[in-house]
Amino acid sequence: MNTITKFLLKLIGIAALVYGALFAVFYYDLDGKFIYYIWEPLMIKRFDNMKRPDTTKIPYSMKDKVE
16 A cells, blocks of 8 residues: 555544544533533632622712713
8 A cells, every 4th residue: 555545544544533523522412511510610610709899889970970
């Protein structure tokens, strides 16, 4: 076999592995499970602990808006 044929066979093999992996992700909904069980809890933990200013204690003045 020449080098071009070997290269094409390797390329087809790699493409088949990638296709199989992507099919498994789709079939078992692995991306949705990752988002639901791993990503969302991390984001909830991070953003629920953020310090936010209390907007009810900020005085409201129309002078600042008009000028």
